Amino acid sequence: MIAIGSDHVGYEYKEKLIQFLLKNGKPAVDFGCFSNERTDYPIYGLKVADAVASKTISRGILICGTGVGMSLAANQIRGIRAVVCSDPYTAKLSREHNDTNILALGSRVIGLELAEMIILNWLDVPFQSMRHQERIQIFEAARN
Numbered sequence: 083m084i085a086i087g088s089d090h091v092g093y094e095y096k097e098k099l100i101q102f103l104l105k106n107g108k109p110a111v112d113f114g115c116f117s118n119e120r121t122d123y124p125i126y127g128l129k130v131a132d133a134v135a136s137k138t139i140s141r142g143i144l145i146c147g148t149g150v151g152m153s154l155a156a157n158q159i160r161g162i163r164a165v166v167c168s169d170p171y172t173a174k175l176s177r178e179h180n181d182t183n184i185l186a187l188g189s190r191v192i193g194l195e196l197a198e199m200i201i202l203n204w205l206d207v208p209f210q211s212m213r214h215q216e217r218i219q220i221f222e223a224a225r226n
């Protein structure tokens with residue numbers, strides 16, 4: 083199961099990605115927002131991050147205008163490694179090397195088809211633990 087969330091800028095994009103995920107056999111739990119009405123991205127970024135950090139859901143996808151605000155909000159939560167990503171290569175390597183558990187996308191930055199390709203290069207890619215795990219532990223230990 084995947085948690086998904088957006089602000090008002092990413093709302094319609096989120097709705098389309100929910101359909102895309104469903105078609106690919108990956109149902110998403112929608113944490114909002116639920117309309118185009120102006121709102122604040124950290125509300126949804128933190129909701130999805132909390133769900134992933136508590137391990138009730140394994141991965142999250144967040145959408146705002148650039149993906150930057152959402153990634154910053156989500157990365158405040160211990161255990162979250164959110165990547166803002168605009169290309170499939172970074173998406174794949176962020177799984178293999180960084181064990182990212184949240185993908186942040188910018189609806190004003192990348193088209194929907196590219197977002198779908200990025201998602202496919204992120205969702206099912208396993209973490210290559212070994213030396214990468216030690217590196218993650220180094221920065222996780224520095225968190226407040």
Ligand code: RB5
Binds near residue numbers: 089091092146
């Ligand atoms: C909202 O205008 C915009 O700031 C937000 O969608 C996002 O891009 C923030 O990083």
